[in-house]
Amino acid sequence: MKINKNFLKLGENYLFLIISEKVKRFKEKFPKKDIISLGIGDVTLPVCEAAVSAGLKAIEEMASAETFKGYGPNNGYLFLREKICKSYSERGVNISVDEVFISDGSKSDIGNISDIFSNENVCLIPDPTYPVYVDSNIMAGREITYCNAEERNEFLPTPIPEYEKSDLIYICSPNNPTGAAYSHEQLKSWVDFALSRNSVILFDSAYEAFVSNDVPHSIFEIEGARKCAIEFRSFSKTAGFTGMRCAYTIISKELEYDDVKINELWSRRQSTKFNGVPYVIQRAAEATLSAEGKTQIKKNIDYYRKNAEIIMQKLRHAKVKFFGGINSPYIWMKCPESMKSWKFFDFILEDAGVIGIPGSGFGKNGENFFRLACFGNHERTEEAIERLCRSILKKL
Ligand code: PLP
Numbered sequence: 001m002k003i004n005k006n007f008l009k010l011g012e013n014y015l016f017l018i019i020s021e022k023v024k025r026f027k028e029k030f031p032k033k034d035i036i037s038l039g040i041g042d043v044t045l046p047v048c049e050a051a052v053s054a055g056l057k058a059i060e061e062m063a064s065a066e067t068f069k070g071y072g073p074n075n076g077y078l079f080l081r082e083k084i085c086k087s088y089s090e091r092g093v094n095i096s097v098d099e100v101f102i103s104d105g106s107k108s109d110i111g112n113i114s115d116i117f118s119n120e121n122v123c124l125i126p127d128p129t130y131p132v133y134v135d136s137n138i139m140a141g142r143e144i145t146y147c148n149a150e151e152r153n154e155f156l157p158t159p160i161p162e163y164e165k166s167d168l169i170y171i172c173s174p175n176n177p178t179g180a181a182y183s184h185e186q187l188k189s190w191v192d193f194a195l196s197r198n199s200v201i202l203f204d205s206a207y208e209a210f211v212s213n214d215v216p217h218s219i220f221e222i223e224g225a226r227k228c229a230i231e232f233r234s235f236s237k238t239a240g241f242t243g244m245r246c247a248y249t250i251i252s253k254e255l256e257y258d259d260v261k262i263n264e265l266w267s268r269r270q271s272t273k274f275n276g277v278p279y280v281i282q283r284a285a286e287a288t289l290s291a292e293g294k295t296q297i298k299k300n301i302d303y304y305r306k307n308a309e310i311i312m313q314k315l316r317h318a319k320v321k322f323f324g325g326i327n328s329p330y331i332w333m334k335c336p337e338s339m340k341s342w343k344f345f346d347f348i349l350e351d352a353g354v355i356g357i358p359g360s361g362f363g364k365n366g367e368n369f370f371r372l373a374c375f376g377n378h379e380r381t382e383e384a385i386e387r388l389c390r391s392i393l394k395k396l
Contacts (some may be wrong), residue, residue, distance in 0.1 A: 006141040015131075015361035019345075026349055036384035037355040038311075038372040041176065041330075043240045045303060046286070048296035051239065058280040069279040074271045076102025076248070080282045083289040084248055099252050099263060101270060104277050105243040106206050106234040110215045112273070113202060113230065113249075116265045117168060117257075124166030126157060126364030128230055128369075130204065133170040142168075149366050151193040155180040155323055155332065157345035159193035169194055171219075172204040172212060177362045177371040178332045179324015181215040186224045194228040198257070201229040207236040208303050209341075211327045226252040230262070237329065239288040239297045246277050246285040304329050305380045307374035318389035329374040332359070336392050344370055347395070352387035 018252045021040065027035070029307040061067035066130075075081070088095045103109050109130050119140045125133045127146040137144055145166055149155040171190060174181040182190075194201045203219035211217050231250040235241035239369035255262040273288030277285075287293045308325045315322050315333060322333040333356075335344040348354050348370075355372075359366030372383065 004139070006139050009138050010135055014141070015357070019357070022346070022349065023355060025115035033353050033359075035349075035353045035355065036380050036387075037375070038376065038381065038384050038388075039355045039357045040375060041373050042242050042375060043092075043237060043304075043359075044356045044375050044377070045300045045302075046094050046220055047240050047244060048288060048293055050287040050290055050293035051241075051244075051284040053246075057079065058283035062280070072276045072279055072282070074274075074276060075211035075267060076277065077279065077282050080286045084148070087289055088218065088220070091217055091221065093218055095220065095250055095348060096360050097179055101249045101251065101266060102277050102282060103247050103249060103270075103274065105236065106131055106204065106247045106249075108274075109232050109247060109249045110204060111204065112269070113142045113266070114142075114168075115269055115273075116262065117200070121167035122165045123168040123170065124163050124199075125170045126172070126175075127364060129170070130172055130176050131253075133172075133202075137168075142243040146363070147180060148365055149175075149180070151334070153325075154281060156182055156186055158186055158189045161272065163193070164197070166197070167199050168201050168205070169201045171201055172206075173215070174205075174328040174329075175324070175360065176328075177330055177357070177366065178369075179326075179328035179330040180332075181211065181327040183215055183310055184211055184222065187216055187219060188224075191222045191224045191228060195224050198263075199228065200255070200257070201225070203229050203231045203388065205231060206234045207237055207328050208233065208277070209297070210305070212305065213326060215327055218250075220250065220333065226254045227253070230255070235285050235288060238284070238301075239293075240300060241281075241285065241288075244281050244284060246281050274386040303378075304374045307376060307378060310378065310382050311372055311374065311385045314385040314389050320389070320392060320393055325374075331372040331374070333370050335368050335370055336396060337361075338368055341367055341370060348388055348391055351391040351394070352384075354388045355392075356388075 045295045081097040085095050086101050089378040113137050123137050124145050127151045147157045149157050208217040219225045234247035253263050311331050312325045322331050325331040341360040345358045357371040359369030
């Protein structure tokens with residue numbers, strides 16, 4: 001018996017473990033200290049009313065033989081796929097229902113997509129990054145090249161000849177952790193690059209609902225993307241579904257490698273290895289795309305956006321450099337005086353009682369940066385950022 005030894009090459013999932021250990025020790029030492037977290041990347045507002053009532057109605061359908069549902073269609077119910085296509089067409093993008101695959105999360109799809117591509121491919125992953133891109137490719141034993149997202153390119157790297165060998169290109173826009181979002185021109189340069197090298201772009205737009213200026217919401221807004229890209233979207237951050245679990249992946253029927261249609265390959269993979277998303281959840285997700293649901297989820301996104309504004313305003317006032325926050329729930333602040341991320345974490349926890357995420361936890365280029373999230377309530381967010389800025393100003 002042999003195991004997949006690639007799993008032994010994975011780094012430990014240290015980041016959140018170390019943070020919770022440090023916070024635990026701090027609480028034991030100072031039990032009375034009020035601690036506020038600006039670190040958590042999970043939503044806090046409840047699921048909107050439209051989704052809850054659609055979900056309740058759907059569960060009631062299960063109680064009667066006439067409306068009961070058993071196994072659902074492999075790639076998701078048509079009612080949800082149609083609504084998703086409609087939401088794309090409202091932004092001028094044509095997607096057909098058989099190009100939409102409903103799933104239980106973008107994390108699953110981004111991790112699993114690896115199955116349908118050869119392990120001989122080389123991947124190109126931004127540094128810093130959402131860790132799933134790296135870990136899923138380590139598990140597959142693939143070679144990884146990193147592309148540097150740095151302050152000098154505003155955390156938005158574009159193609160250069162050094163990336164010549166890349167087959168699977170991971171792009172996350174708006175980005176976790178940096179909050180940076182690609183413009184049309186920048187994304188076009190990636191699409192052209194992928195087309196010229198016969199590569200595939202794996203485009204993660206989990207945070208597209210936070211786009212507030214004219215940057216693209218979808219890679220399919222870029223000409224040529226249907227022939228070289230797969231898009232991953234989720235109801236998690238868009239509609240507060242992190243506990244409900246529903247997402248979707250778009251694979252155009254024009255996408256082909258080795259003379260094989262990728263859409264069909266993924267459908268084949270899913271029909272064997274994935275059970276689908278519960279009917280009740282798909283009905284709830286559908287409701288978030290109704291006129292009423294859209295208004296309700298926008299209210300929640302606006303609430304988080306207001307937190308981002310509060311944080312950005314205070315950081316500007318304290319003359320702290322930062323990225324993100326405009327099209328994203330994340331603010332990527334530069335640690336003062338080139339302080340290392342973990343040193344800043346300790347300093348701000350001890351001095352201000354505030355928790356954030358050390359940038360170095362997302363890759364080497366995250367060193368000297370710190371991720372703040374906007375998913376808390378206004379009062380506590382304001383209190384936290386005031387304390388954080390006060391500590392920084394005291395230190396300088
Ligand atoms: N992609 C990015 C960049 C994320 O930050 C997350 C979740 O935090 C996901 C994907 C996963 O989303 P889901 O909840 O749909 O699995």
